[in-house]
Amino acid sequence: MLQVTDLHASVVDADEEILKGLSLSIGAGEVHAIMGPNGSGKSTFANVLLGRPDYVVNSGVVTFEDEDILELFPDQRALRGMFLAFQYPAEIPGVRPWQFLKAALDARREYAGEKPLSVRDFSKLFDDKVEAVGIDPDLVKRSLNEGFSGGEKKRNEMLQLEMLEPRLAILDETDSGLDVDALRIVAEGVNSLRSPDRSFLIVTHYQRLLNYIKPDVVHILVDGRIVETGGPELAMTVENSGYEQYIKAAVAD
Amino acid sequence: MTLAAATGEKYAADFKALTELRPVSDWVSKLRQSGWDHFDSIGFPTARRGNELWKYTNLAALDQGQFGFQFDESDAVEPDVLRERAPWSDDWSTLVFIDGRYSESLSQVSSGDGVQVRNLSDVANSESLRTNLGTHAAVDENAFSALNTAFLVDGGFVQIADNREDTSPIHFLFVTTPGGSWAIYPRTLVVSGINSRSTVIESYISLGDEGGFTAPVAEYVLNSGAGIEHYRVLVENEETFHIGTTRVYQLDNSTFTSTSFALGPKIGRNDVHVLLDAPGAECTLNGLYLTTGDQHMDNHISTTHAKPHGTSHQFYKGVLSGNSRAVFSGRVLVEKDAQKTQAFQKDLNLVLSHGAEIDTKPSLEIYADDVQCAHGATAGHTDSEALFYMQARGIDEVTAQAMLMRGFASEITDMIRVDGLQDYVHGVVEEVIPRLQAAAD
Ligand SMILES: Nc1ncnc2c1ncn2[C@@H]1O[C@H](COP(=O)(O)OP(=O)(O)OP(=O)(O)O)[C@@H](O)[C@H]1O
Ligand SMILES: [Mg+2]
Numbered sequence: 166m167l168q169v170t171d172l173h174a175s176v177v178d179a180d181e182e183i184l185k186g187l188s189l190s191i192g193a194g195e196v197h198a199i200m201g202p203n204g205s206g207k208s209t210f211a212n213v214l215l216g217r218p219d220y221v222v223n224s225g226v227v228t229f230e231d232e233d234i235l236e237l238f239p240d241q242r243a244l245r246g247m248f249l250a251f252q253y254p255a256e257i258p259g260v261r262p263w264q265f266l267k268a269a270l271d272a273r274r275e276y277a278g279e280k281p282l283s284v285r286d287f288s289k290l291f292d293d294k295v296e297a298v299g300i301d302p303d304l305v306k307r308s309l310n311e312g313f314s315g316g317e318k319k320r321n322e323m324l325q326l327e328m329l330e331p332r333l334a335i336l337d338e339t340d341s342g343l344d345v346d347a348l349r350i351v352a353e354g355v356n357s358l359r360s361p362d363r364s365f366l367i368v369t370h371y372q373r374l375l376n377y378i379k380p381d382v383v384h385i386l387v388d389g390r391i392v393e394t395g396g397p398e399l400a401m402t403v404e405n406s407g408y409e410q411y412i413k414a415a416v417a418d
Numbered sequence: 419m420t421l422a423a424a425t426g427e428k429y430a431a432d433f434k435a436l437t438e439l440r441p442v443s444d445w446v447s448k449l450r451q452s453g454w455d456h457f458d459s460i461g462f463p464t465a466r467r468g469n470e471l472w473k474y475t476n477l478a479a480l481d482q483g484q485f486g487f488q489f490d491e492s493d494a495v496e497p498d499v500l501r502e503r504a505p506w507s508d509d510w511s512t513l514v515f516i517d518g519r520y521s522e523s524l525s526q527v528s529s530g531d532g533v534q535v536r537n538l539s540d541v542a543n544s545e546s547l548r549t550n551l552g553t554h555a556a557v558d559e560n561a562f563s564a565l566n567t568a569f570l571v572d573g574g575f576v577q578i579a580d581n582r583e584d585t586s587p588i589h590f591l592f593v594t595t596p597g598g599s600w601a602i603y604p605r606t607l608v609v610s611g612i613n614s615r616s617t618v619i620e621s622y623i624s625l626g627d628e629g630g631f632t633a634p635v636a637e638y639v640l641n642s643g644a645g646i647e648h649y650r651v652l653v654e655n656e657e658t659f660h661i662g663t664t665r666v667y668q669l670d671n672s673t674f675t676s677t678s679f680a681l682g683p684k685i686g687r688n689d690v691h692v693l694l695d696a697p698g699a700e701c702t703l704n705g706l707y708l709t710t711g712d713q714h715m716d717n718h719i720s721t722t723h724a725k726p727h728g729t730s731h732q733f734y735k736g737v738l739s740g741n742s743r744a745v746f747s748g749r750v751l752v753e754k755d756a757q758k759t760q761a762f763q764k765d766l767n768l769v770l771s772h773g774a775e776i777d778t779k780p781s782l783e784i785y786a787d788d789v790q791c792a793h794g795a796t797a798g799h800t801d802s803e804a805l806f807y808m809q810a811r812g813i814d815e816v817t818a819q820a821m822l823m824r825g826f827a828s829e830i831t832d833m834i835r836v837d838g839l840q841d842y843v844h845g846v847v848e849e850v851i852p853r854l855q856a857a858a859d
Contacts, residue, residue: 215810218802243812255807259825268821269811276812308825325811 166364167191167214167333172225174213182223183209185389191333191382194361198375199368200400201386202408207368208252210386211337215239215249229333243269244276246332250322250339252368257309262321263291265309266328273329290328298323299350315342323354330358335366340374352377372404387415428483429457429601433568436487443542446570449552453567456557463561476714477685480659485601485631487569488517495595495625497524504591504623505651507838511535512589513574518602520572528586532579533616535588537572538605546577546609554637555665560689562661566603566635573605576618580611580641587617587836592634594654596626604634610672613643619839621651622660629657629684636664640672642696649839652680652688653846656711660686670696670725677833678705679843681850682713682742689718694728694756705734706830708850709742709774710857720749723756723786730760735830736767737823738774740857746778746795754785763793768826770800770858800858819858820851 167190174184183206191197201207213220214227216239227235234242257265271281282290295305298320310318319339326334339351355365355378367378375383375397383399384391385408392411393399433454437447462477495516500506513535514524520537527535534541541547557564574590592604608618622632632654640646654660660683666674680686692701707715721730732748746765763780778795800819808818827847834840 215806217806217810219806238815239806239809240812240814240818243810249810251807251810255801255803257804257807257822257825259828260808260821265808265811265813265821268813268817269808272812272814272817329811 166193166230168228170226173223174220177219177221183389187390189384189391191364193364195381196365197382198380199384199386200403205386206389207386208337211249211335215247216242244273248326248329248331248334250326250336252337254310254318254322256311258311260309262305262309294324294327300324316347319343320347323351327354333364337368340369372400375400385411387411432487445548446542450568450570453557453564456564457561457568460561480631485599488519488600491519492516503625505621505839505842510587510589512591515572515592517594517598517600532582533585534577536575538575539572541575547575550609550639551607554667555635555663559663562633563635563663566605566633569603570605576608578610578614578616581613583615585616587619589619591621593623593625594630599628599630601631606636609639610644610646612641615645617647619649623653624655624658627655632658632660634662638666640668640674642669643671645673648676650678654683656684658683662688664690666692668694668699671698673700675702680707680715682709682715685714687716692721695724697725698727700729702731704830704833706827707736707744709738709744710740710854711742713742716745718747723752723759725755726757728756728759732763734765736776737854738776739770739854741773743775748780750782752784752786752789756786757788759789761791765795767797769797770854772859823851
């Protein structure tokens, strides 16, 4: 589903690279986790996958369902089924969650050649999902993410994930800053969406989430590269002994 | 000074013709004359005269005598056109003015008990009119209030009786028609009785593309405990000069809540001054301005707290594109006696192009020591983080940017509590967004 080969990227107008030859491959239906120290480039990678204009790709190839996506605009990538639950969701003043998601879902359905949902059907779906992810219904009457607490923002990302049903969902530390109930909601959300033609890339610092969502593959990202790839047990190793050995190895390279 | 002499000619000829037209009450003719004398002595303001207030507003074109007074009353507008192009509801009392002149046939007035809605010139004997007209917007306010007063013929007059609460919205609709280039002098006076409540809309709409000169003067008088919900809608074309003067006079515990919406005409100025002249008065001035092309929109908003326990808010927002320019010059003056004043000022701008320029100057001048005041201003481009967030959900850039603009504007437009009016303004915003986007970079 996603194939990343020797990806190099940096911040626009900056010399130093953040991603320094990152490669990984995610098959359909697989759940991959990425772990790594602060500042190693996890969020940069997630954002580059969606085409955030703050970054430039210097070299490398990214294909999504066998299509080279690096020249596509972010919205074109999203319409093809890519989704990023942001580590720090932006606040969108004056735009209400309902209105925002309606526009997003309409765009996606139009791209898929389907008719937009009627206001009534959409509202029903929306209300159900709001309840499912445990968002206070008063909250969604406000501007999107504005004045939302950290946890509320994350729940809101889950709401969007569940509404938009992407092919590839990238979750950037969606578990950070969540209470146990919210954590369970995230895990249940992901698990209920797991299917043979939907894949996940989960960025996390904590083994805890991976107890709920069992990943097929775990990657360790250090200094802009994947330095180790393994099964779920890799997360346990990191939990117990940290990143020290990987950092040393990366420096020695 | 040759310019000033040329200025006089067209306006002087029109003024002379007007005075010869038909006799009016003595006090009206005196008031007019004082207006003319004042205008004649000062002329239009120019930057050259070192006039700080008009530093940015080039009015040279007004000197060329191309805009004349419309002596004929006209009703050459189809009622349906008004319904389609102007804010309109059959539930409102609407006084319609065509090219500055009152149209009885197009107006729709239900003067119920205790609410008087009349064309000024039909009530020249009214004591209230006589005491208040020109008292709050005096002829020496500026050249435009002087000129407006010199050409005092038609206008809206509203008198709300004490304790009258359930009035339907009152609408003064000033439209200009295609085919003419008129100088129009809309005039309104609203006197609201003790503890009364009313909603008043002023709207200025061009039906054609020709340039014009609109110089409105509006006076609002709020007696003890009175409340006025006020709206001002400026949707004139890009060739029009619109220089408006609004003066509000508030007594104790009265509340004036105003929302202004302005598309940039060629040169627009919204000059508002509110005087809180008794304890406990409250005033909220909200505004939204949208400018593009070479438009210039100047918001000159000032509030004076003369007495204690007053509250005032100024909250303006602007979206600027193309090579347009806007000014927010907001002033709050808290006089020595005005203890326990609360005053807040804010001007936020979304600047979509490099050619556009906002000059925002909120200012607080405080002479009392026990007050709570705050002000702020910002000018920024479209939030790129917000834009990416929306794109990452599949919303294309143009749609996302439009949603952000709509969201930005809605903070003001959502404050419009008259349904038909809110729909109208939302409709205009929708029409303008693509024009603003087309001129963005
Ligand atoms: N837009 C940017 N401008 C400047 N520097 C940036 C930008 N984005 C990322 N960086 C830098 O790139 C490096 C990687 O950042 P990134 O956010 O990808 O790390 P991360 O692995 O997600 O860290 P964390 O675990 O703290 O979320 C950091 O040194 C960061 O400061
Ligand atoms: Mg991160």
